[in-house]
Amino acid sequence: MQLTTEDPIDLIKMLSEAHDPKAGAVVLFSGEVRNHSHKRDVDYLFYECYVPMAEKIIKEIIESSYTKFKLHKALCCHRIGKVGISESAVVVITASSHREEAYAANRYIIDRVKHEAPIWKQEFFSDGTHEWGHNCSCFEHQHNH
Amino acid sequence: MQLTTEDPIDLIKMLSEAHDPKAGAVVLFSGEVRNHSHKRDVDYLFYECYVPMAEKIIKEIIESSYTKFKLHKALCCHRIGKVGISESAVVVITASSHREEAYAANRYIIDRVKHEAPIWKQEFFSDGTHEWGHNCSCFEHQHNH
Amino acid sequence: MKIKVQVFASLKDYLDPQFYLELQEGATANEVRYRLLTEYPMAESILRKSKLAVNDCFVEGSYTLKDNEHILIIPPSSGG
Amino acid sequence: MKIKVQVFASLKDYLDPQFYLELQEGATANEVRYRLLTEYPMAESILRKSKLAVNDCFVEGSYTLKDNEHILIIPPSSGG
Numbered sequence: 001m002q003l004t005t006e007d008p009i010d011l012i013k014m015l016s017e018a019h020d021p022k023a024g025a026v027v028l029f030s031g032e033v034r035n036h037s038h039k040r041d042v043d044y045l046f047y048e049c050y051v052p053m054a055e056k057i058i059k060e061i062i063e064s065s066y067t068k069f070k071l072h073k074a075l076c077c078h079r080i081g082k083v084g085i086s087e088s089a090v091v092v093i094t095a096s097s098h099r100e101e102a103y104a105a106n107r108y109i110i111d112r113v114k115h116e117a118p119i120w121k122q123e124f125f126s127d128g129t130h131e132w133g134h135n136c137s138c139f140e141h142q143h144n145h
Numbered sequence: 146m147q148l149t150t151e152d153p154i155d156l157i158k159m160l161s162e163a164h165d166p167k168a169g170a171v172v173l174f175s176g177e178v179r180n181h182s183h184k185r186d187v188d189y190l191f192y193e194c195y196v197p198m199a200e201k202i203i204k205e206i207i208e209s210s211y212t213k214f215k216l217h218k219a220l221c222c223h224r225i226g227k228v229g230i231s232e233s234a235v236v237v238i239t240a241s242s243h244r245e246e247a248y249a250a251n252r253y254i255i256d257r258v259k260h261e262a263p264i265w266k267q268e269f270f271s272d273g274t275h276e277w278g279h280n281c282s283c284f285e286h287q288h289n290h
Numbered sequence: 291m292k293i294k295v296q297v298f299a300s301l302k303d304y305l306d307p308q309f310y311l312e313l314q315e316g317a318t319a320n321e322v323r324y325r326l327l328t329e330y331p332m333a334e335s336i337l338r339k340s341k342l343a344v345n346d347c348f349v350e351g352s353y354t355l356k357d358n359e360h361i362l363i364i365p366p367s368s369g370g
Numbered sequence: 371m372k373i374k375v376q377v378f379a380s381l382k383d384y385l386d387p388q389f390y391l392e393l394q395e396g397a398t399a400n401e402v403r404y405r406l407l408t409e410y411p412m413a414e415s416i417l418r419k420s421k422l423a424v425n426d427c428f429v430e431g432s433y434t435l436k437d438n439e440h441i442l443i444i445p446p447s448s449g450g
Contacts, residue, residue: 012157019231021180027251028173029244031450035166047449048379050442053426078449086164090450099174103252106172110244110450119449120379132380133448176370192369193299195362198346199369223369235370255370263362264369265299277300278368 003055004119006081009088014075023072023095025102029110031090033083041126047089049080050118061112069105071096076109078119089121090114148200149264151226154233159220168217168240170247174255176235178228186271192234194225195263206257214250216241221254223264234266235259291315291357295322299365301340304333313355319344320351322361340365371395371437375402379445381420384413393435399424400431402441420445 001017011030018026033045058076065074073095083089092109096102121133146162156175163171178190203221210219218240228234237254241247266278296308311322319342327337342349343362355361376388391402399422407417422429423442435441 011160015156015175019177021230024177024179026173026175026177028171028175029248030160030171030173031244032164032169032171034169034242049449050378050444053423053442053444056426085166097179099176099252099255103174103248107244107248114450115447117447117449118378118444119447120445121448121450122379132383132445194369195298195364198343198362198364201346259370260367262367262369263298263364264367265365266368266370267299277303277365 001075002077003058004049004051004078004080009077009079009091011091014091014093018073018075018093018095020072020095024097025099026095027102027106029092029106030088032088033085035085037123043124043126045083046122046124047080047083048120054117054119057117058113061109065105065109069101071105074105074109076113146220147222148203149194149196149223149225154222154224154236156236159236159238163218163220163238163240165217165240169242170244171240172247172251174237174251175233177233178230180230182268188269188271190228191267192225192228193265199262199264202262203258206254210250210254214246216250219250219254221258293355294360297363300336301333301363301365304330317355318351319349319353319355319361336365373435374440377443380416381413381443381445384410397435398431399429399433399435399441416445
């Protein structure tokens with residue numbers, strides 16, 4: 001399984017890898033590039049990644065998801081480099097016998113990957129400027145309240 | 146959008162319909178046919194459906210998900226007829242700006258569809274016998290405790 | 291009056307999929323259920339758990355049927 | 371002793387991606403951070419929020435560096 005990739009993430013291939021005749025529930029999360037950020041128009045994102053540590057950390061998060069949840073399959077792949085609007089920046093797939101576990105494990109993986117993997121987003125705006133992302137968006141979200 | 150179908154559910158097509166340049170988070174749930182049920186080997190399932198009411202109810206559930214959650218897209222399709230092992234019996238896709246909403250809306254839709262749509266599962270076992278499903282599996286799950 | 295009854299799924303192991311019942315004017319949806327309960331005691335537990343619908347809409351047991359209406363006996367869903 | 375320093379993402383707006391620092395024997399990872407804080411005050415808030423890693427493993431600020439080690443200054447993640 002690829003943990004990071006410079007090519008577009010192949011959702012179909014990942015889904016087919018996640019199929020398991022023992023699993024009744026498959027949950028896929030795709031974090032996709034939005035055409036706007038903080039009310040500004042976005043052209044594309046660029047993800048910088050320190051691959052050796054990012055892959056080690058993502059692998060560790062996946063392994064710990066198997067211990068915390070009853071999973072048949074857990075996959076995660078983060079795109080790096082330039083990513084266009086509506087393309088997947090990160091995909092997590094979890095497969096379990098019951099949907100509660102599949103949803104919970106999926107959230108567990110994406111929350112940890114977003115916070116812990118050394119991957120950094122740079123937003124390129126339509127006005128020609130660019131800016132580094134400020135932590136993960138759930139953080140900003142909390143601050144808005 | 147198809148709400149019920151006798152053909153295999155086209156996950157790829159559904160995912161492409163769910164893409165929205167405004168949405169940062171896409172969650173897909175696929176309920177798949179397991180090769181076992183209550184410790185018995187399963188050959189395939191057969192879903193009976195009363196289509197006029199099932200489609201009306203699924204449509205209403207999707208509409209109410211748009212009022213309850215901040216969604217860009219919500220799709221649901223339930224397979225009817227014979228469904229083989231590892232094939233999707235039901236697929237729900239939700240797209241939102243934030244992943245919390247996408248996960249919550251997805252669960253809301255599948256929980257309601259499973260409980261409310263007039264669709265009935267018949268399990269065909271490897272030993273040649275068959276049996277009607279007993280409500281939804283989350284119910285059985287509770288009873289096991 | 292004549293009422294068309296349609297049943298689904300496991301109920302079809304005990305009852306015909308569709309049939310007609312002759313009922314008194316003013317009969318309610320629940321009266322159909324009770325009539326079937328007595329005629330098909332094997333199907334009792336499913337009949338008790340089933341929902342009722344007329345014109346493709348769920349109705350309460352107290353719903354008063356009209357001549358030629360079409361009542362659906364809908365066992366608990368087991369989709370997904 | 372000589373320590374290789376590597377920085378990422380927004381830190382590269384202020385510092386070279388990789389460079390060497392001459393430090394006293396027994397210097398800690400946090401001492402690297404403080405040295406950079408004074409030399410690059412513009413990067414202070416990011417440097418304070420950054421994690422530190424040696425040999426591709428996160429370390430505490432109290433980690434004692436050895437000659438020729440490679441320290442990574444890792445700004446908060448913004449993946450996904």
